[in-house]
Amino acid sequence: MKQIINNLWSQRAQNVWLLAELVLVCFVAWKQLDPIAVRMYYRSLPKGIDCERLVVAHTAPTDTRWYESDNVDRVFRQKINVLKRKLQAIDEVEQVCILYPIQGLLAPRNIFSHSVDNVGAQYIYGDDSVRVYETGHMKNEHFFETYGIHAAEGSPTAEELSKSDEGVVISRSLAERLYGSAKAAIGKEIDHRVILTYDKIDDWVSSSYIQGVVEDVHVSDTSFDTWRVYWGTPDCPLVYVHSQLVIRLKPDVDVRRFVEEQNFRLQQFTSEGLAIVSFTPYEDIATSKNQFASPMLSYDFNLSVAKALFFLINLCLGVIGTFWMQTKRRTEESGIMRAFGATRGRIMGMFLAEGFILTTVSMFITCVLYLNYVKTGLGELCISYSPQPDPTWVANKPLHFLIISGIVYLIILIVVSIGITIPAWNICRTKPVEALREE
16 A cells, blocks of 8 residues: 555655546546436336326327317217227227317326426315315226226226216325325315415315325436325316327237237227327337327436436546556556566556546545535536425435446446556556667
């Protein structure tokens, strides 16, 4: 260890520049990796939706003259129900649900997404009030069965909850928050107040009773938001363009094969002015900017990952190149050590130990700088802004900082090790006489 410290001190001029480069790389890596690590963690949480057997059928009008009908809602419902029956007649199909983009107070684009500027609704039980996200669904559309959202123990079944248009259905975590358990929540009354924005609340309050409890649904990759209220209605305003049918396939059916086969049979799925224009696996929809895009694989996430990888790969290649050249210049030193009896393993270990010390010191400096960067308000940790308290490590700022710092430290340590190991291995294999002659 003493020799390693002496080597670092004797080469302090070069090591200062190495430290500066490592600090800069660690700082940029920290900033780039923080949001990605958080979103990947959220995506790893149980979704509460059985996505593996879901397919979305996208509809579009082929003739808009029926829009002029006096009862356009009824006409459209007839047309889309024809398409629904054709899908239900397919042997591989287990269930079909008509889904309109307008469903859900805060889901004009996605049945399970929410607007950043809106925080849902306020539900009140006694003196306790919480803010939650709402999702609307139509009666008898098999909403819960199609999506694979299971009823909690003691609650009516998913099929019964899909049929009922009385009262509301709440998630298990919300039931436990307000009533202590899912079973205790069933049949209770709950007050509801609409929240228009973060600082504006509607004065009007309505009451509903809880008809059932379902398991938590968590599909957002930017926040922890399992507190949900589902309200059923016998009717719903329809959107005649870009409505979808969500299809649940039977077990053991190959989703890819089913989608490919049905896309070849699109001409069979028409209904006098309305047609299915494409079939897409539910999990694949988010790979494009689609209005039904699932936040589990969102376009902006893929873009942020691509940008982060681009910067990190270039920075890491720069670090590898710097340490490669620095190690390569020590060929004469390696030859002298070999001439005095040092083994190849000892020389390799010494070079790697020096790199380990430089990386550790630079990471410590980076952590101090980043903490001050956050405290001064110039930056921030990637923390969920969901109205629901987040019990995960993401909201625990000290733990959050330690986890991301550990990830960055591990990555930089691997990069530095690569930049040292390969050239060190080559120069250690060089005979002492040749190493000294080359110098």
